[in-house]
Amino acid sequence: MRRKSISLILIASMILSLAGCGATGNAPTEPEEQIELVEPVNAEVSFEEAAIRDMYDANVYAATVLPVVREYAPEYAFEFGAFGAFEGEAVKKGQQLVSANTESIDEQIKAKKEYIASMKEDYEKAVEKTQKSVAEYRRQENNAKWAVEQYDLVAEPEQIAATDGSGTMVDNPAYPAWKAAHDRFEGDYRIAKHAADTLELQMDQRTEIYELDRKHQEYLLKILQRNRRNAMVTAEADGEIVSLIEFDDYFNGYLTADEPVVAVADMSQMILKCDYVNNNRIKNAQEVYALIDGKKYKVDYQAISSDEYARQSANGQKVYSTFLFADEDLQNVEVGDYAVIVVITKRYEQVLSIPKGSIRKDEMGSYVYRYEDGKSVRANIQTGFSDGTYTEILSGLSEGDKVLYAGAAKPNADTTYTLKKGEFHTEFSNKAQLTYSTDMDINNPVENGTTYFGEYKVTMFQHVNKGDVIATVRVEPDQIALTRNETRLQRLTERLDQYREDNKDDADEEYFIEAVKNYEDQIKEVKDAIAKQKKDFATTQIVAPKEGVILGMQNRENESIVRKNDTIVVLADEGTCYVEVEDTNQMLQYGNIVSVGYKDAEGNDKKIECKVATMAKIGLSQGLQRNDKKILLPAEYVEEILQGYLAGDWWDRYRFTVEGSVRTMDNVVVVPRSAVYDNGGKTYVYVKDKNGNVKTQFFVSGGFNDSYYWVVEGLTEGMEICSK
Secondary structure, eight states: OOOOOOHHHHHHHHHHHOOOSSSSOOOOOOOSSOOOSSSOSSOOOEEEEEEEEEEEEEEEEEEEEEEEEEEEEOOOOOEEEESOOOOEEETTTTEEEEEEEEHHHHHHHHHHHHHHHHHHHHHHHHHHHHHHHHHHHHHHHHHHHHHHHHHHOOOSSSSSTTTTOOOOEEEEETTHHHHHHHHHHHHHHHHHHHHHHHHHHHHHHHHHHHHHHHHHHHHHHHHHHHHHHHSSSEEESOOOEEEEEOOOOOOOOOOOTTTTOEEEEEEEEEEEEEEEEOHHHHOOEEEEEEEETTTEEEEEOOOOOHHHHHHHHHHTTOOHHHHEOOOOOOOOOEEEEEEEEEEEEEEEEEEEEEEEEGGGEEEEEEEEEEEETTTTEEEOEEEEOOOSSSSEEEEEEOOEEEETTOOOOOOEEEEEEOOEEEEEEEEEEEEEEEEEEEEEEEOOOOOEEEEEEESSSTTTEEOTTOOOEEEEEEEEOHHHHHHHHHHHHHHHHHHHHHHHHGGGGTTTTTTHHHHHOOOHHHHHHHHHHEEEEEEETTTEEEOOSSSEEEEOOOOTTTTTTTTTTTTEEEOTTTTTTEEEETTTTOOOTTTTTTEEEEOTTOOEEEEEEEEEOOOOEEEGGGGOOSSSSEEEEOOOHHHHHHHHHHHOTOSOOOOOOEEEEEEEEEEEEEEEGGGGGGTEEEEEEEEEEETTEEOOOOOOOEEEEESEEEEESSTTTTTTEEEE
16 A cells, blocks of 8 residues: 655755756765655656666775884893994894993993902912911921821830849839820820811811802803893894884983884885784685785785784784785885775675665565656665665666665766876975984083083084084182192001001011002092092093084083083084974885975075985884984985084074875876765765766775875776766
């Protein structure tokens, strides 16, 4: 039974709509409510024909061609010393990438060696002293033993025969004297032997303890020496530096074990990285490929486990997916190239479809109203795939059937554009500042007296050689402290002389030797202090410790006080010079060529081509990621750039410009943005065939800029499209 209701909203929309091409309209949208017709409406109707078109279930991921990157971390924690190479520089296998500040561990090694030497000295002294005592006791033992043996040779019997010839035994009057002498020497022998044996036993015990302690201390020394040898990071393969850890004001000077500090890229091996792609999406895909400059490349997806995904996410790290090139022909592919990963879950080629918004449902299933001979006729349909805007029709309609649809858009068939291949890119432009690979503070070295600043002998960004005067100073001597040390030196010298005089007869005794050494050590310490004071008091200049360029200066007035270790200037290494530019959206990739704009000494605008020397976040772990990018300046232009810097307003840090065409995709079909309908992230154009018929066509978009979309699939060069 036909229902007797009709929507006033639909009537109004139909009156405002025009059939076919020739009028403009809005992009396809779904109606806000289900509308039912029971009979033709006596007004112009809005419809869209069922058409044969290609449909896609596809996802596109912006990707980057990256080198294979190896990140290096210290095996042991150590105090940072210096980098061995910097961003954009090539390194060789075995080259030192990071070295330690070994001052602290060198002091520990020195102290440990001195302690071991002191142990040995104490032990050897004890051995020497004991050996002397043992030798003396052994001498006494041998003498006593010889005496005993001699007395044994002339031993007197305790009794002898009586002299009366009676044969009676009587006490030997010589026996007591012999016995007393024999016993005395035998006692001396036993005492000396016991003393010598005891000392030797004690020495054996001390030797065992010493050997154990020595071995333990030598083991600790070996650990320190091993840590010093390992207090570095060394390249295990050739490559280029693409990132270094950044130190901020809160950095405590120590590198943590197993935390990456430097990234080295193997430029001969290339991979692709993009935002995370779910494993299941890849498994269910009909085709997965990379598109670079209009060419398709086979790729292999590198899955990560759910545990690894959870670990990276838990650490606040953005998760990326990696693809390997399966193609061998990569001669036109370069590091830094822009790419897209295309995941085609399903292609629905040449299928009949209608706007999703024209489909209605009731208890009988899905249906539409077909417009035929001025009447609306219900048509039950069977649907298939839907891309959100258009739905595949499996049965119930034929190509060309007019389906009533209030939201039908109307292209301008009189204004058309023929699709062509070209280049698509995004423009990057931002201000930048000058920076160097490394710098050092040149500080006031004067410890004694009061230092007063004179004047600077250099200017900002001036080149200096080792030994060049940076600034003049004046040091007001601390005469009280100097006099105190001189008086102490005099008294120590007098005491030593007096001690030697008072104990000249004991010059060979151990206590005398140790006391003299103690006096001599104190005297040397005071002499060194006096020499340092006089050297400090004579200081009039601060000089450059090495070649470089002045990167920072303090605002100091003449005769202002400069404390010990106060910074005078910052000296930068001229070997590697960059401009640093903020790149929050990570548009710049390592290896991209950009132009750097600057002014020369005469104020003329100049531009040079430079290489991006910092890897984007997508290629690095969290600890090495940063927003800023370093652009490596060619060495032959650095002097001219510095001269321009000197001539300009050096208070303006951001006086450089970095510009370039990035995310470039060449040899692809480009579509004027004005001709594209975007509905929920799905992109469509109106294609006009050779017979003048117009139909909506979905295309897989790779991206867009202010002027164009570019096409991954769905449109081909030479197609004619209508304007909106």
